Amino acid sequence: MADSYDLVVIGGGPGGYTAAIRAAQLGLKVACVEKRPNKALGGVCLNVGCIPSKALLDSSEMYEVTTHKLARHGIKVGSVALDLDTMLKRKDKVVSELTGGVGFLFKKYGVTPVFGSAKLLTGKQVEVTAADGAKGVLEAKNVLLATGSESTELPFMKFDGKYIVSSTEALNFNPVPKHLIVVGGGYIGLELSSVWKRLGAKVTVIEFLPRILAISDGEVANEVHKLLVKQGFEFHLDTKVTGATVKGDSVTVTAQTKDGKELSIQGDRVLVAVGRRPYTAGLGLDNVGVKYDPKSGRVEVDGHFQTSVPGIFAIGDLITGPMLAHKASEEGVVFAETLAGMKPHVNYDAIPSVIYIWPEVASVGLTEEQVKEKGIEYRTGKFKFSATGRAKAMDEQDGFVKVLADAKTDRVLGVHILGPRASDLIAECVTIMEYKGSAEDIARCTHAHPTLSEAVGEAARMAWAGKPLNS
Known part of the structure; x- marks a missing residue:
């Protein structure tokens, strides 16, 4: 039985x-x-x-x-x-x-x-x-x-477990790749390529869409792109991968740009990260x-x-x-x-997402593009980490906090953070959204000084009152 x-x-x-x-x-x-x-x-x-x-x-x-x-x-x-x-x-x-x-x-x-x-x-x-x-x-x-x-495996670029790999095998490269080619500019590809870039690899990212992090807030994604380029990443956007050939210990990836230009990029490992x-x-x-x-x-x-x-x-x-x-x-x-x-x-409207590159990216709620698509009248509050004492003391001044609030009710519609420890900072915003709170609610919470969380409070204050206190 x-x-x-x-x-x-x-x-x-x-x-x-x-x-x-x-x-x-x-x-x-x-x-x-x-x-x-x-x-x-x-x-x-x-x-x-x-x-x-x-x-x-x-x-x-x-x-x-x-x-x-x-x-x-x-x-x-x-x-x-x-x-x-x-x-x-x-x-x-x-x-x-x-x-x-x-x-x-x-x-x-x-x-x-x-x-x-x-x-x-x-x-x-x-x-x-x-x-x-x-x-x-x-x-x-x-x-x-x-x-x-x-x-997800591309039909014309099958995983072989060594040269053309999924995220699973990319956790165990040894030695560090000399040149890692990443197919896909989403969070998985950027996180894993960040690991190997820091350890010495050259990284080239090929993305089919006109920008990386397609589901993120556009302003945040654009700033991430700039910061990663500054870190040494190479990007080919609006580019379609057409195939890959393994010869010896190298892989040649072929691709085509939106305007028809043919590309041939040679590396020693290819990470395919086009989704799951x-x-x-x-x-x-x-x-x-x-x-x-x-x-x-x-x-x-x-x-x-x-x-x-x-x-x-x-x-x-x-x-x-x-x-x-x-x-x-x-x-x-x-x-x-x-x-x-x-x-x-x-509450599916209050599920946060985090991208663990550096600086980190964390968000909850609607992006600015989604707010516009829904035709909601809104206010934006944005505050740079460079204006906070703790970020300066840490020498981590890149990025900002962006708060989107309903113009009529002040209810928080979305929060997007690009900056140090964004993964931890987003929790406060998730809580506020879970209880249908407002930008004023965030602004009136006492944020310890000096902390990174002050940037969240200041961005919310700007969305609510129009002006931050420290900028």
């Missing part, structure tokens, strides 16, 4: 493991199926995404600070050498500790981990095939699909009748994450919305609490 559960979660990433833990906390009997061969929980985010990339970004930033910035602070250092092996081992240790932490939480709250590939069967049964081929069936009152996403798509391979969606968009791969759900099949739900990268770990986690919590009879919600 098959094992029976109140909930079987398929996928042990941020959405899946969070849903499993929260459901178990609320008294449900839960199993979570994970297919990674090393039995590591945490999904793409913890294993080959958010966490290892941030570990390398922090390590490479320390290297950059040591080699290029310490002298300005009056700190003289001798010969500085890169120990890439140690850096990569540290990254792997961070990953191991965090994935192990998820396993500890499963044990603490009574979630049963099941390792293998899951396939939906009729009657809300889940067949699990272990690495050794052994099969088992889990009976479920409810099934949650949380299998995340995978890197929902991962549904082998799930058996067609077998049980779960509806999804065959073009995008997105699973169709209602407002409570219910698919077209009663008792089968989906969250995270599988459904509409930004492919962000914290979005999936929030959906996992809300799903579990709804299943337990509570009435939570996800």
Whole structure:
């Protein structure tokens, strides 16, 4: 007889493991199926995404600070050498500790981990095939699909795992590439190329669209472009990649500009970062009748994450919305609490996004372009970090905070931050937007002095009152 559960979660990433833990906390009997061969929980985010990339970004930033910035602070250092092996081992240790932490939480709250590939069967049964081929069936009152996403592969530029790679392999280049060619000017490509640029690689980014960071606020994206060029990045915008040829230890990428000019760029590694798509391979969606968009791969759900099949739900990268770990986690919590009879919600208007280049980019709400498209009358408040005492003391003066507020109600419509520790500064703005607050609300919050957060307060004051105090 098959094992029976109140909930079987398929996928042990941020959405899946969070849903499993929260459901178990609320008294449900839960199993979570994970297919990674090393039995590591945490999904793409913890294993080959958010966490290892941030570990390398922090390590490479320390290297950059040591080699290029310490002298300005009056700190003289001798010969500085890169120990890439140690850096990569540290990254792997961070990953191991965090994935192990998820396993500890499963044990603490009574979630049963099941390792293998899951396939939906009729009657809300889940067949699990272990690495050794052994099969088992889990009976479920409810099934949650949380299998995340995978890197999009270009048909004319297939991943080979060494020369033409996805973000996964780009976490483990060794040695540092001499010339890294990046196809795609989105956050994944810019974050990973920032790592290798700081460690000594030449970086060339090829982007099909006329600007990088296409979904970001335009003013912010333009300023990021300027700062990255200043850091030594080379960009080819409005340029379509047409192919790549590997010969020996080099790769030649061919491309065509918007005006028809043919380009040929030679490097030793190519990172293809043109987006991600929902991962549904082998799930058996067609077998049980779960509806999804065959073009995008997105699973169709209602407002409570219910698919077209009663008792089968989906969250995270599988459904509409930004492919962000914290979005999936929030959906996992809300799903579990709804299943337990509570009435939570996800406010999709207040989900922040962060790009971990340097200076960082963080945003929440509408971009200025979106505000204009909606025809909303608005006010803008912008304040440069260079006008704050803390940023000057840190020698981190690039960037600004931009607050968009409704001209009639003063309600905050969006906040966009380009600057040091933007990833932390955005939380205040998320809170204000969650409670439908105003620019005046931000401005009237007391911001400690001297801090970077003063720039947030001043930008809000400018959006509300028309003038900041310190500029």
